[in-house]
Amino acid sequence: MTKFKCVIVTLLLVFLAGTAESKVYLDVYGKTYKKITIGVPSFQSDRPDRLRVDMSELLNQDLDMSGFFIVAPNSLLDRELTEEGIEKKDIKFTNWRSLGIELLCKAKFIMSNEEIALESYLYDTLDGSLLLAKRYKSRPEDWRRLVHRLADDILLAVTGEKGIMSSRVVFVSGTKRNKDIYIGGIDGQNIRQVTNFHNITVSPSVSPDGRFLAYTSYKEGKPNLFIMDLETGKDIHSEREEGMKLGTTWFGKSTLGYAKTSGKQSSIYTFDAAGRQKKTLFTKEGILASPSFSADGTKMAFVSDMYGSPQVFIRDNSSGEVKRLTYSGNYNASPSFSPKGDLIAFVARINGSFEICTMNTDGSNQRVLTSGGINDSPHFSPCGRYIIYSSKKGDQYNAYIMLYNGENKRMLKLVNKDTEQPKFVP
Amino acid sequence: MKYLAILLAVVMITCYGCASKPVQTGQKPLTAEEQARLDQEEALKRKEREARISEEELARSRAERERLERERALETQKSIPVSDVYFEYDSYTVQPEDIAKIKDMGEWLKANSGLRIVVEGHCDERGTVEYNLALGQKRAEVVKNHLVKFGVDEKRIRTISFGKEMPADPGHNEDAWAKNRRVHFATDQKG
Structure with a gap:
């Protein structure tokens, strides 16, 4: 164990030497970045129960899932460190620094029957400067949400953008003939079954204003498409x-895009849920599938087999010009626009596996982000930094999340059944 | 509640019968009234019972009819003369050797002119959920088009795609995949 500790400390020190000079925390969109080592000792409280540890552990989990941190294992921290106060005057930053911990998050909470109040600080151990000082309040049973909010704020303080741990996701789950749509927290809490049709229901997506759910269901004996008011x-x-x-997808405020395959021609339509207006956007022979729009709706990526195999194309919606983006391999599908507009994620068949890839919107710079199995349905987080997707290895589909560059893959524990077509709820 | 009322009435009558008789004599009309109410309630109860029985009977006969229909459908299903039509990976072109199979199906449909069928398109697990659902639609339609070419009225044929959602073989090897890339014929129960 001590050997293990030594190795970690050495590693952290080496790591530290590289990052010590600069004060810019994380250049997220740089080509590479180094993860920051963060220490989160058990929260402090007048209550002696497990919640102190549960909360700090959950925060550690969240920070690990964010992909921007190395979470210092609590076994590194001795009694002197863990029993130290949470305010600047109480902290011996050099002790933390000597362990290689660059950022330190300390928190304490007071809990009554009606409320839990959390007081939290984030310090840079180099000079003891305060990066974040914030209080949070919630009902006692919602303590997880409170921790997620803190995690998201730490991300904001360090990377300039909020984290995703308070996000909700929508997904399909169930057995072969019995698939329904669920919505719940990304942490697997508060999962709600939204549909219950005892049939196949697929392809869910929630409108940008969070009000509507579009889906395709066989509930009437054939695959029909519906928009549900979630309220x-x-x-x-x-x-x-x-x-x-x-292939439901939303853009603008509440405009739905979807594809229809029937007869010789396939079409892509838009439907404005507010004005209840349907428009035909694009028609072509063969298959059209999986439309995905840039946030402003000016560009649309989609799949077509117009050259014999499924390939990804992009259409300029004002000029109508269509350009093919994928040329390598004979199966490229499921494109998904980044909300930032700079990347398109898609699925490519490579050596018999189906991999999540990204490319620039002109088709250049294609990168393979997964390795092996059947990976499907990539979808960006609203901030554009994460990709959520489903992955089948063996018999079960699970939902995963990773950074847009493929790093930091983490399985989401949502339900104990197949989890397919996960998407963020805006 | 109703039973309680009846019980109460019975108890009252009994009480009246044994205790109050000597004192109160001018109460006979009330007894008749009670009797009438009792009769009425009895009749209501009987009616309810009868209604329940006839409802049960109805449900039974409905279930029986449905079972017969299902059996008949199964019987017709069994009499569908051809097996599934299989496809190459990511293809919706009918292979030349399967044309004869579709033709047989067409002849059978023409001989059984009262029947309608569903042509189901399926795919193997390799590929995206969405593209496979579209591909299954194409497979179903291409088989339907052949049937129409052989002279079957297209109104009798419904197409549906299940993509990779309902594999015939749950395996993850070439054998299973080959069995899953198929078009399946089923009798249309709605038709």
Whole structure:
């Protein structure tokens, strides 16, 4: 164990030497970046129970999942460090620094029957400067949410953008003939089954304003597309024309895009959920699938087999010009625009596996981010820094999250069944 | 609640019968009234019971009818003369040797003119959920088009795609995949 500690300390020190000079914490969009080592000792409280440890452990988990931190193992911290106060005057920063810990998050909480109040500080151990000082309050049973908010704020303080640990996700889960749509926290808490049709229901996505859920369901015996008002749980629109209507995606405020394959031609439509107006955007022979729009709706990526195999194309929606983006391999599908507009994630068949890849919006700079299995349905977080996707290794599909560059893959523990087509709820 | 009322009435009558008789004599009309109410309630109860029985009977006969229909459908399903039509990976072109199979299906449909069918398109697990759902649609439609070419009225054929959602073989090898890339014929129960 001590040997292990030594190795870690050495590693951290080496790491530290490299980052000590600069004061810029993380240049997230640089080509490479170094993770920051952060220490989170058990929270302090007048209550002696496990919650102190549970909260600090959850924060450590969140920070690990963010991909921007190395979380210092608590076994590194001796009694003197863990029993130190949380305010600047109480902290011996050189002790923390000597362990290689660059940032230190300390927190204490007071809990009553009605409320839990958390007081938290984030310090730079180099000079003891305060990066974040914040109080949070919630009902006692919502302590997890409180920790997620702190994690998201730490991300904001360090990287300039909020984290995703308070996010919600929508996904498909169930058994072969019985798939339904669920919405819940990315941490696997508060999972709610939204549909219960005892049939196949797929392709969910929630509108940017969070109000509408679009999905395709076989509940009426054939695949029809619906828009549900999540407030009332009632469908406000349905698309019952013959054929496969699928691949729901939203852009703008509340405009839905989807593809329909039926007969010789396939089409991509838009439907404005507010004005209830349907428009045909694009029609082509063969298959059209998986439309995905840039945030402003000016560009659309989609799949077509117009050259014999599924490939990703991009369309300029004002000029109507269509350009092919993928040329390598005979299976490129499921494109998904980054909300920042700089990247498109997609699925490519490589050596018999289906891998999540990214490319620039002109098709250049293609990168493979996964290795092996059947990976599907990549989808960016609203901040554009993460990709959520499903991955099947063996018999079960699970939802994963990774950084946009493929680093820091983490499985999400949402339900104990197949989890497919995960997307962020805006 | 109703039973309670009846019980109460019975108890009251009994009480009246044994205790109050000597004192109160001018109460006979009330007894008749009670009797009438009792009769009425009895009749209501009987009616309810009868209604329940007839409902049960109805449900039973409905279930029976459904079972017969299902059996008939199964019977017709069994009599569908051809097996599934199989496809190459990521393809929706019918292979030449399967044309004869579709033709047989067409002849059978023409001979059984009252029947409608569903042509189901399926895919193997390799590929994205969405593209496979579209691909399955294409597979179903291409088989339907052949049937129409052989002279079957297209109104009798419904197409549906299940993508990779309902594999015939749950395995993850070439054998299973080959069995799953298929078009399956089923009788249309709605038709």
